[in-house]
Amino acid sequence: MGTIYQGPPPVIQDLKVTLEDTSLVFPAQExxxxxxxxxxxxxxxxxxxxxxxxxxxxxxxxxxxxxxxxKNALCELLVPYDFLAGRLKLNQGGRLEIESNAAGAGFVVASTEFSLNDIGDLVYPNPAFRQLTVQSLDSLGPDDQPLCILQVTSFKCGGFAVGLSTNHATFDGLSFKLFLQNLASQAAHKPLAVIPCNDRQLLAARSPPRVTFPHPELLKLKIPVGTDFNPPVFDRSQEDLDFKIFRLSSGHVSHLKEKARIGATNPATTKITGFNVVTAHIWRCKALSCDAGDNQDRLSTVLYAVDIRPRLCPPLPPSYSGNAVLTAYATAQCKDLEEGPFSRLVEMVSEGAARMTDEYARSAIDWGELYKGFPHGEFLVSSWWRLGFAEVEYPWGKPMYSCPVVYHRKDIILLFPDIDGVASNGVNVLVALPAKEMEKFQTLFHKFLA
Structure with missing residues (x-):
């Protein structure tokens, strides 16, 4: 069924990128x-x-x-996406909001001495790809940084890379895909592919807030009164980490689905999807590779994102431009993860997503109104697998490949598509762990795939 583990290919660690021009671009209309x-x-x-x-x-x-x-397309887009030309600020109540003030988005023109062929495997998360995006503009102060910076880097071969840095408060993965579709349509001088819905009040907390579920997937933080604090979703680990890519072909994914069907107790309600079976497989391997002495009775919690747009009553518009993703969870003892049937693990992952009803989502949003905190679990599966960024058709064609710029984290496992995009049904699993845990994870990954 193909190679599972890919060792690091030879990579160029310095792309020798020269920034030729850095500017601000502004909305095409007032x-x-x-x-x-x-x-x-x-x-x-x-x-x-x-x-x-x-x-x-x-x-x-x-x-x-x-x-x-x-550049012209971005100027046009800053009209329907006027917030993207704005700046983050705290209002008088100390709450974060965007001041839509037409202060501009960043635009960077760059070049590299290399050709695309020189940089090798685009799927492999080369840290040098960070040079293809700019996160902040040196000419502006910390309170005046753009929420979006677009960088075009040309290669010697005539190919190029488009790097985008956006503040996550502006988009989730699904709404960013729509933004890319609109960027492509404006570059082709066509109407907007999708008119964005920018009304974030659609996900405002209820008044008064009503937390109707216990939400073990969320962690309260004790923050001193008056403290301005935006917690990271996960603490960044300072450990030395190995990282590896495990490639699952469409055949591997089909094999995991077949394993999930065998012994399924709720075949009518369990969604045996590619994401659910891959997440269950990763969960088992990650939990059992943890270097925590006697693992058997330890509880392991996997977190994963669920799009709430279609789950609310009434549903959110599919064109909603903000973050409409909440964290689902599944929890089990390690001995059940090791000894229990794979079908049960897939059921638990499926049940975690099914838990995300309108009331559960509203309760989680209300929880955020009452407490400072963030998602809490052993690790998060962050999926870029089916977002379809590489399916966007620009005037010059679809991307050869689209990927996140990766920062290796022990508590986040990334799923991203193969070079053939969503059509291949294969998936790359990026794992970063201390050496001993990685060795065990790799052994378990092969063992449980058999």
């Missing part, structure tokens, strides 16, 4: 100055996310033409 409410989901996501989108050379679209088209 926009209304206003403050934008941010939901309690947006509130805890005040950090930057970077993605890189690689494109082959195109005879009709050399990098300088692409650069101008993207």
């Amino acid at each position: 926009t209304q100055r206003k403050s934008m409410f941010l939901s309690n989901i947006d509130q805890v996501l005040n950090f930057n996310v970077q993605t890189v989108h690689f494109f082959k050379a195109h005879p009709d679209f050399p990098p300088e033409i692409v650069t101008q088209k993207l």
